[in-house]
Amino acid sequence: MTSPLPQTLVLIGAGKMGGAMLEGWLRIGMNPAGISLIDPKPSDEMVALATEKGMALNPDPASLTSVEVLVLATKPQMLDTAAPAVQAFIRPQTLLISILAGKTLSDLSARLPNATAMIRAMPNLPASVQRGATGAAAGQGVTGAQRAMADALLRSIGTVEWLDDEGLIDAVTAVSGSGPAYVFHLVECLAAAGKQAGLPADIAERLARATIEGAGELLHQSPLSPATLRQNVTSPAGTTAAGLSVLMGPLEPLIVETVAAAKRRAGELSG
Ligand SMILES: NC(=O)C1=CN([C@@H]2O[C@H](COP(=O)(O)OP(=O)(O)OC[C@H]3O[C@@H](n4cnc5c(N)ncnc54)[C@H](OP(=O)(O)O)[C@@H]3O)[C@@H](O)[C@H]2O)C=CC1
Ligand SMILES: O=C(O)[C@@H]1CCC=N1
Incomplete structure (x- = not known):
């Protein structure tokens, strides 16, 4: 049985890579009503896409009762600045998927103490046309169901290689991310x-x-x-x-x- 895609997803950082994943997810038919975009200065194209598809743009965190998956896609250098806003979207059941180059699960835990389930993933730009290649490593708090959901989400936009050793994600970044x-x-x-x-x-x-x-x-x-x-x-x-x-x-x-x-x-x- 294939694992279901999340019904509710928050994308923090709707730039080039976040936007590419979003494009891929919309192409495969994810429900835009369940997707929220967080970006302080979204591009005109992103604003138009959000309006056209009916995705929430910069909603009040309190208005989202369920956040099954939070995809963190800001620049790595913005993690400290973004962390307080990111925390406001994390619920007890939220799975956080970070695509930040270089930032380890331990770096993320230090900034986001309320995130109990985290996956570090490194996708690439062809995700926008379902031909991405992603390497991913799951942290200890991730349940089997969450990992299956992340696998379904990432696989919907290309291939996925799961790594037991998170340390290999930097090599994935250098090979298939870049x-x-x-x-x-x-x-x-x-x-x-x-x-x-x-x-x-x-x-x-x-x-x-x-x-x-x-x-x-x-x-x-x-x-x-x-x-x-x-x-x-x-x-x-x-x-x-x-x-x-x-x-x-x-x-x-x-x-x-x-x-x-x-x-x-x-x-x-x-x-
Ligand atoms: N580009 C790629 O091919 C790949 C990128 N990545 C990773 O994806 C991440 C994003 O990279 P990329 O898409 O290239 O970069 P972008 O700069 O295009 O995207 C980042 C987005 O986040 C926005 N942003 C800045 N601050 C915040 C904040 N506090 N909250 C929410 N959003 C914010 C930026 O806005 P503004 O522009 O106004 O600062 C921008 O729209 C990086 O961590 C990178 O390592 C991973 C794999 C491939
Ligand atoms: O250039 C970067 O840092 C990001 C990570 C992989 C691709 N782009």
Whole structure:
């Protein structure tokens, strides 16, 4: 039996990532009447969306008798400032899901002493189109039913990897949390290279974008490994082999360094 999605959800921080998750949840048909958004300066788009869908925007905490799930999606640096307002939305049965990079369950407990059930999750931006990838770790106070509900909520916007060791969330952040930005930059680089190779800029951009889209979709649909898919593009002594002879040496160490830098930064954001 699949676990039910929460009937009542408060999203604190309706910015880029909170907004992406919200978009995903609305797409799968979550009831907007059960969703409340808290953001001191919501974007015009967020105000319009709240109005159109009938979601409460900055309601009085006392007006919400039930808050099954509270998703905390402010910037990590805003945790201290936001904590008093966050606490006002926590009920005895509330499950808090934090997506704050770097902030540990213990950092959260120190600021939110009334939160007894907490999950630290790291989603990513494609959640808005149900293709997110989330890593999650549950704190000790989380019941089996709450964990199942969180799993259903996060799985409704993509894949979920549960980790027994919360310490691994910083590595998740560096790989899949930040990962879409690495891929988007690859599109930028491929487009720039296409332009340098003589293509008109707009055509280079469209080809680069469609190439990453197509490669991503093929990865999604194919049972083959990335290495086999790469080999399937690479004709013996052909053009791809020539291109990869330049890329494959330096790319892996560069990506290892990239992920290490992002993971290091997550550690710096803790506390
Ligand atoms: N962007 C991403 O791809 C991912 C982000 N994350 C995590 O998500 C969180 C948000 O990141 P992101 O969406 O990029 O950042 P944003 O700045 O876009 O979103 C944060 C939102 O919170 C609002 N805010 C500020 N103070 C408060 C407050 N006291 N109460 C409620 N809302 C407040 C901000 O308003 P204002 O702009 O006016 O300050 C903003 O709208 C971070 O902790 C980040 O680590 C996790 C995974 C991926
Ligand atoms: O850049 C950041 O800190 C956040 C966390 C992962 C993606 N964006």
